[in-house]
Amino acid sequence: MKIAIIDTTKLFGSRSINKDLNGGFGTRDSFSDSIGGKIFERLRARAVYLPYLTSVYVYSILKQKGITVSYYHKNLPKSSYDIFLIVGSIVDYENENLLAGQLMKNYKNSKVGFIGPFPSTMPTLFPNADFIIDGEADAFFLYEFEKINTLDGIIKVENLINMDDLPSPDYSAFPYNSFKYKPILNQSPLLSIQASRGCPYSCGYYCTYPTSQGKQVRSRSPEALVDDIIFLKHNFGMKSLLFRDPIFGINKEFPYLLSEIIQKKDIAFNWGIETRADLLNKKNLTEMYSAGLRSINIGIETNDPDIAKKNKRKLSELNHQNKVINYCNQLGIKVIGFFIIGLEGDSIQSVKNMIEFAINQNIFVARFSVSTPYPGTKFYDQLNKENALLNKDFNNYNQFNYVIKNKNLNKKDVEGLVSYSYRKYYLRWEKIYALLSDQIKSIWN
Ligand code: SF4
Structure with a gap:
């Protein structure tokens, strides 16, 4: 049996797309239509390129099972496969569908299907395929492999992955020297x-x-992770590793256990x-710093407790958050803050306050995006019920177009505030200097 996994991210020139982010729904950066916004978009697209991790795990599982599996990201398959698996996302689903239709036309004896959380959530948006794997694709190929000969329609995955059952991520078919997460983790391969x-x-x-x-929460054991780390260093020369957990260290013992083994085994990365x-x-x-931790992404979202409450967000205590950021700076751990504009209860003034707050936080970089009601969430259901969605064209659901009817802020206000936030935050001498000197330092390391 031959299987091809295809990711369209780089195929159709959509440089600012990252499908692994945002819970696997994907993001498409589009800071503003101004020249500055376009330059920033290009810089960001050149700086960040992450693998779609599920496809790496699916590839690794299939390879372990002895299947001939190939990965395509730059060009299309030129020969037939038994199965074509396309990574589906909210930010490129039209291209993904076009590709599926093309493959079905060209390879009539093959099966064409989608994997990913967005096709699972909105299967009707993916009509050009034989099947959609609804659930965790790696769990399907690991636990329900016998269904591979009957791939038709929506295939509900019965199991969730037990993290310890996953093989080490095998990047041999992936462009592992090209992945990057700059300026946060500068050393490659990442x-x-x-x-x-x-x-x-x-x-x-x-x-x-x-x-x-x-x-x-399902966790992989620290021992298995350290084996993975050794595998990645040995086989791909890995120098930087990004943990793509939504909430690393929710099991309080875990960071200590992992750090202890990394240090005991003297693994440098x-x-x-x-x-x-x-x-x-x-x-x-x-x-964690002693074991190599060098960057932390923190979802701050808003600094306003009332707005946080309205949006069902439990805020970290401000004083504690400041102490954490200061201590990270002292150690040399970069902190990246994530902020949301246009939350329920936001006004022009509250967003401006938040931008000032971000500037005063002494974090390494900040990311501002707009509140987006993703299908599958209760937020989306609520707005849909209240007829408070400006449109349901999911091409616009990319974290930079505002699609909510909000009595305090209109679409123009919010998108203007996004542009303002980046100008205000990044166009400061001290920030430009900090980022440039970090890049210069990284050349010598
Ligand atoms: S803490 Fe909240 S924002 Fe962060 S991953 Fe969990 S649900 Fe999402």
């Missing part, structure tokens, strides 16, 4: 991995991670995580 899936926090009201991974400030403290930061 690869990604998952230590856990699932997030139980109440902000799952609007966030896609619990939609795609569930609320229950830089790594980055995404988590909440209230899961961090001096003790676990010191431990």
Whole structure:
């Protein structure tokens, strides 16, 4: 049997797309239509290129099962396969569908199907395929492989992956020297991995991670992860590793256990995580830093407790968050803050306050995006019920187009504020200097 996995991200010139982000729904950066916005978009597209991690795990599982499996990201297959698997996303679903239709026309004896959380959530948007894997694709190929000969329609995956059952991510068919996450983790090759899936926090009201991974946290053992790390270093020369967990270290013991084994085995590499400030403290930061932690993505979202409450977000205590950021700066861990514009309760003034807050936070970089009601979330259902969606053209659901009817802010206000936030945050001498000197330093390391 021959299977091809295809990711359209680089195939159709959509440079600013990252399908692995946003719970696997994907993001498409589109900061503004101004020249400055376009330059920033290009810079960001050149700086960040991440693998779609599920496709790496699916590839690894299939290879382990002895299947002939290929990965296409730059050009299309030129010969027939038994199965074509296309990575589906909210940010490129039209191109993905066109491709599926083309493959079905060209290879009449093959099966063409989609994988990914967005096709699982909105299968009707993917009509040009024989099948859609509804659920975790890696769980399907690992536990339900016998169904491979009857791929038709929507195939509901019965199982969730037990993280310890996953093989080490095998990047041999992927452009592993091209992946990057600059200026956050500068050393290449940069690869990604998952230590856990699932997030139980109440902000799952609007966030896609619990939609795609569930609320229950499933973790891989620290021992298995360290084996993965050794595998990635040995086979691909990995120097930086990005943990793509929605909330790294939710199991409080985990950061200590992992850091301890990394140090015991004396494995040198830089790594980055995404988590909440209230899961961090001096003790676990010191431990993780000693094991190579160099960057932390923190979803701050808003600085306003009332707005956070309205959006069902549990805010980290401000004083504690400041201490965490200061301690990270002291150690040399970069903190990346994520902020949302246009949340329920936001006004022009509250957003401007938040931008000032971001500037005063002393974080390494900030990302501002607009509140987006993703299908599959309760937020979307609520707005849909209230007839408060400006449109349901999901091409616009990319974190930069505002699609919500909001009594305080209109679409123009919000998109103007996004543009303003980037100008205000990045066009400062001290920020430009910090970013440039970081890049110069990284050349010598
Ligand atoms: S804590 Fe983060 S990953 Fe979890 S639901 Fe909230 S925003 Fe999403």
